[in-house]
Amino acid sequence: MKKYMSIMIAILLLLLAACSNNTAGDQGKTGDAKHPSGTITVWGWDVAASTMKAAVEKFQKQYPDVKVKVEDFNSGDLYEKLTVGLAARGSGLPDVVLMEDERIPGYVHQFPTGFLPLNKLGYDKYKDSFNPAKVATVQNKDGDFIAAPWDIGPAGVFYRVDYFKKANVDPNSIKTWDDYIAAGKKIKEATGAKLLPIDIPNYDGVFQMMMQQQGLSYFDKDGKLALQSKEAIRAMEVIKKLHDADLVLNNKGWDGIVTATVNGSVATVPYGVWYAGSIMDQAPDLKGKWDVFFLPSFEEGGSRFANVGGSSLLIPSTSKNQSAAYAFVEFFTTDKDSQLLGFEKYGLFPSLKETYSAPQFTANSEYFNNSPIFKKFADIVDQVPQINVNENLAKASSIMSNAQAAILLENKSVESALRDAQKQLENELKK
Amino acid sequence: MITSKKISSKIGIYSLLIAGVILSIGPFYWMLVGSTLPSGEIFHIPPKLLPGDHLAKNFQSLNESLGIAKIFWNSLFIALVYTFTCTLISAMAGYAFAKFHFKGKNLFFFIILCTLMIPSQVTLIPLFEMMVSFNWLNTYQAIILPSLASPFAIYLMRQNMKAVPDSIIEASRVDGAGELRIFFTIILPVVRPALAAVSIFLFMSQWNSLIWPLITLNSKEMFTLPVALSSLIGMARIDYGQVMLGTTLSTIPIMLFFLLLQKHFISGILGGSVKE
Numbered sequence: 001m002k003k004y005m006s007i008m009i010a011i012l013l014l015l016l017a018a019c020s021n022n023t024a025g026d027q028g029k030t031g032d033a034k035h036p037s038g039t040i041t042v043w044g045w046d047v048a049a050s051t052m053k054a055a056v057e058k059f060q061k062q063y064p065d066v067k068v069k070v071e072d073f074n075s076g077d078l079y080e081k082l083t084v085g086l087a088a089r090g091s092g093l094p095d096v097v098l099m100e101d102e103r104i105p106g107y108v109h110q111f112p113t114g115f116l117p118l119n120k121l122g123y124d125k126y127k128d129s130f131n132p133a134k135v136a137t138v139q140n141k142d143g144d145f146i147a148a149p150w151d152i153g154p155a156g157v158f159y160r161v162d163y164f165k166k167a168n169v170d171p172n173s174i175k176t177w178d179d180y181i182a183a184g185k186k187i188k189e190a191t192g193a194k195l196l197p198i199d200i201p202n203y204d205g206v207f208q209m210m211m212q213q214q215g216l217s218y219f220d221k222d223g224k225l226a227l228q229s230k231e232a233i234r235a236m237e238v239i240k241k242l243h244d245a246d247l248v249l250n251n252k253g254w255d256g257i258v259t260a261t262v263n264g265s266v267a268t269v270p271y272g273v274w275y276a277g278s279i280m281d282q283a284p285d286l287k288g289k290w291d292v293f294f295l296p297s298f299e300e301g302g303s304r305f306a307n308v309g310g311s312s313l314l315i316p317s318t319s320k321n322q323s324a325a326y327a328f329v330e331f332f333t334t335d336k337d338s339q340l341l342g343f344e345k346y347g348l349f350p351s352l353k354e355t356y357s358a359p360q361f362t363a364n365s366e367y368f369n370n371s372p373i374f375k376k377f378a379d380i381v382d383q384v385p386q387i388n389v390n391e392n393l394a395k396a397s398s399i400m401s402n403a404q405a406a407i408l409l410e411n412k413s414v415e416s417a418l419r420d421a422q423k424q425l426e427n428e429l430k431k
Numbered sequence: 432m433i434t435s436k437k438i439s440s441k442i443g444i445y446s447l448l449i450a451g452v453i454l455s456i457g458p459f460y461w462m463l464v465g466s467t468l469p470s471g472e473i474f475h476i477p478p479k480l481l482p483g484d485h486l487a488k489n490f491q492s493l494n495e496s497l498g499i500a501k502i503f504w505n506s507l508f509i510a511l512v513y514t515f516t517c518t519l520i521s522a523m524a525g526y527a528f529a530k531f532h533f534k535g536k537n538l539f540f541f542i543i544l545c546t547l548m549i550p551s552q553v554t555l556i557p558l559f560e561m562m563v564s565f566n567w568l569n570t571y572q573a574i575i576l577p578s579l580a581s582p583f584a585i586y587l588m589r590q591n592m593k594a595v596p597d598s599i600i601e602a603s604r605v606d607g608a609g610e611l612r613i614f615f616t617i618i619l620p621v622v623r624p625a626l627a628a629v630s631i632f633l634f635m636s637q638w639n640s641l642i643w644p645l646i647t648l649n650s651k652e653m654f655t656l657p658v659a660l661s662s663l664i665g666m667a668r669i670d671y672g673q674v675m676l677g678t679t680l681s682t683i684p685i686m687l688f689f690l691l692l693q694k695h696f697i698s699g700i701l702g703g704s705v706k707e
Contacts, residue, residue, distance in 0.1 A: 084555060088563065089560070258669075283471055
């Protein structure tokens with residue numbers, strides 16, 4: 001028996017050896033800060049990863065000794081890998097990683113030493129090159145850059161030009177949320193389409209936009225909960241009015257929004273500017289039928305600007321080739337051409353201010369009713385209010401979504417739902 | 432009277448059955464149709480029920496974004512090697528636990544059963560650190576080896592091996608067969624249904640497994656099908672036609688594998704139902 005066992009073990013080992021292909025390459029080689037060299041790995045997702053891949057060519061003209069390997073995952077998968085890697089004390093992580101801005105505070109909170117502060121490497125000299133609201137989101141409390149800012153998503157309301165015409169509604173006349181609701185009623189009568197999609201129990205994005213245009217997240221500037229503020233109450237009340245007038249299409253998730261956009265069951269979609277790319281992608285037949293206006297405000301003359309989404313680049317502190325990683329991050333986020341490349345091809349709206357004067361930005365978009373939609377957004381990015389982003393946003397968002405569901409689907413009153421939400425969140429934060 | 436009653440009850444049964452068929456086949460059919468449509472048309476209202484003409488194009492773009500042949504090979508290689516080795520190991524272990532007497536047998540078996548109760552999330556991070564220190568990230572063995580000893584499969588094999596009469600084994604020993612020969616030529620053929628059940632189970636779980644391969648694999652050339660399909664879901668842009676086609680393709684091997692072993696599998700399910 002013993003003999004056979006050892007034969008089996010030998011076979012197993014052989015099998016092992018047969019399928020092992022060694023991947024260790026020239027990763028051990030690194031240069032110094034002035035002349036970085038070696039290979040770095042970058043993690044990103046779909047169009048962002050494609051943009052970085054495309055930018056490598058120009059990067060290598062400046063840094064011929066650095067090889068860049070961009071690896072592409074879906075964002076959920078990337079976070080999963082990143083969390084496991086950070087929990088495993090930084091093993092198996094890449095040299096540069098892409099992250100959505102709303103995730104940054106959470107990761108930094110959970111893994112305080114997980115990422116390199118970029119100030120030490122000299123990134124703070126670019127402080128004024130970017131949109132200020134964006135800079136605020138990628139800095140920690142001491143004003144250190146934790147991430148290098150890339151794209152942003154100034155919010156607007158995408159609308160169906162043909163529906164508005166049919167209902168005889170002038171989009172320029174929509175100034176406040178009350179105008180918006182009134183227009184929605186008219187459009188529904190004329191076309192049968194609802195006004196906007198909201199995944200009621202799972203997505204509070206519209207509420208978030210409304211809060212940000214009033215200068216708040218779920219928290220105020222001092223980090224205190226703002227769910228019972230007058231701003232929160234009137235935002236929720238608008239959403240309730242929309243729902244009471246049967247103008248909200250309760251569609252599930254991202255697929256639900258895309259579905260509604262393609263099949264014409266909604267007349268508007270309030271979202272970040274990057275949604276323009278998805279509309280063009282998924283609904284090529286609707287060319288010329290979409291356009292955009294800014295978010296309505298709460299009172300005439302009030303702020304109409306907010307931001308949805310955006311992402312930035314971070315360097316895990318376990319990176320074995322920090323000089324090359326920094327060289328890439330610095331080059332990529334501050335190079336006008338690379339930023340414009342991602343914008344033109346994939347609709348990633350840069351936060352680098354010098355790009356906004358480029359012709360790609362100022363041109364009229366054929367798809368969007370021949371209007372210069374990107375210029376519209378570029379003109380207002382500086383007016384997007386800065387808000388308090390912290391590590392509790394995800395928790396707050398899920399609690400708010402529940403409150404939204406209670407208000408819209410179970411007829412709970414706005415005040416009591418928000419009061420309960422605030423209490424619940426206070427409890428969770430104490431833990 | 433009786434016949435009309437019979438007919439009406441038949442109508443009732445059949446309409447129930449048809450509803451069941453539609454419910455279970457419907458999503459599958461929609462996936463098939465979806466794989467032949469361009470992304471934008473999948474969400475049309477009313478939904479399109481007839482296949483479109485986009486199949487070749489979807490395949491082309493799927494192949495461009497994934498390199499479908501290599502991905503398929505990765506998945507197939509991993510799943511087959513894993514299924515074969517793991518089935519063999521669990522059959523051997525099960526045989527030993529069922530038919531041999533050695534010190535600590537019950538204790539070992541108890542420990543193996545206990546590992547069934549450890550959630551996989553707990554072992555995820557230590558296992559990952561292990562793979563990193565072996566320098567095994569992005570390799571086949573990182574996926575195949577850690578789960579090679581499956582407690583569930585060992586348990587299942589042991590229960591089946593127990594049903595094999597001791598007298599067969601004793602008779603073969605008297606006839607002078609060696610232990611390995613007994614195992615391979617006498618025992619394994621007898622427990623064929625159990626082998627089939629275990630290998631279908633292992634094949635499916637490996638073929639569909641996402642989290643572990645996702646965490647250990649980094650480059651596109653090494654991805655298995657679920658990881659690759661998951662990478663198709665972008666942040667803001669999803670080509671649903673590609674996703675549908677990829678999902679359709681990924682179900683084919685499972686169906687083939689199941690059909691191939693179905694006869695043994697079903698006799699395995701029924702195997703315990705009748706006692707002599």
